[in-house]
Amino acid sequence: MIIDGGPRKNFNTASMLQKFAEGAASVGNEIEVKTIRLYGLDYKGCMSCMACKIKGKASNVCKFKDALTPVLEEIAEADGLVLGSPIYFGDVTGQMRTFLERLAFPWLSYNDYSLTAPKRMPVVLMETMNGLPDRNNSQGYGSMEYCIANALGQPEHLNAYNTYQVKNYDRFELASFSEEAKRQYRDEHWEQDLQKAFDAGRRMAESILK
Ligand SMILES: Cc1cc2nc3c(=O)[nH]c(=O)nc-3n(C[C@H](O)[C@H](O)[C@H](O)COP(=O)(O)O)c2cc1C
Structure with a gap:
């Protein structure tokens, strides 16, 4: 199960997740990959309804009913999970x-x-951001990573840095970015980032089939 937590359908996060999916699917027909775009769903965060903690009826899958319900039920039965998000103000997106x-x-x-x-x-946590490997403000998945590591297993990380935020830097007020420097970084890294995503997908699928 791939969960896309970014709003843009064909940009950095979606491209990385797509490559991951291709890598997983390349392992064989037995591998079924499903991608969910969170921005396409109408759902709420935890409603604090406490239905998951009722004595005798406690559940480790959320009981609140909305568009996220079938997704959470599918994750409960999945063999692997990939979460992808752009970094917004140092965190994953609100979604x-x-x-x-x-x-x-x-x-x-x-x-x-x-x-x-x-x-x-197996879990992969993916991030894309403007920041550089050694200079960024990402807190990543923050405290949620502790929960994921304990409940599902230690996650693997996959980050794409210094991504293109827009296709044409001339059109926007983005003077603190040098398009030339961005292009140079992208030319040196983007294809490798996509390849790393593909390889991670293949590795996860292989480990599932083992
Ligand atoms: C609202 C907003 C906030 C952002 N905040 C950060 C940030 O704090 N750190 C960072 O490195 N990049 C930040 N970015 C840049 C994005 O993380 C980056 O462009 C990312 O690759 C976008 O992913 P996408 O192409 O899948 O939309 C921000 C972008 C937006 C739109």
């Missing part, structure tokens, strides 16, 4: 964070503070 509240709160036990998902699985 991704909202999704993660619904995914992770039912995992959390207030009896003993354990975190238990219906099933453990």
Whole structure:
């Protein structure tokens, strides 16, 4: 299951996730890849309804019904999970964070503070951003990474840095970016980033089939 937490359908995050999907699918017909675009869904974050913690009826899948319900149910049965998001103000997008509240709160036990998902699985956390590997403001998936690592398994990271924010820098007020420097970085890294995403997809699919 691939969860796209970015708004743009054909830009950096979507391209990286698409390559991941291609890599996974390249392993064989047994691999089924499904991509969900969060911005295409009408859903809320955790409603604090506490339905997942009712005595005798506790559930580690969210009980609140909206467009996210079938996605959360599918993740519960998936064999692998990929989350992708652009970095906005140092964090994943609000849409991704909202999704993660619904995914992770039912995992959390207030009896003993354990975190238990219906099933453990390989996870990749992907980010794209303007920042550079050694100079960026990304907090990534923040505190949600702890929940993911405990409930699903230690995630692998895949980041694309210094991405193109627009196709044509001349059209916008973006004077702090040098298009030439961006282009040079992109020429040196973007194809490799896509290849890394493809390879990560292939690796995850191979590990699932093993
Ligand atoms: C609202 C907004 C906030 C952003 N904040 C950051 C930021 O804090 N750090 C950063 O490195 N890039 C930031 N960016 C740049 C994006 O993370 C970057 O362009 C990303 O690759 C966009 O992904 P997309 O092409 O999939 O939309 C921001 C972009 C937007 C639109």
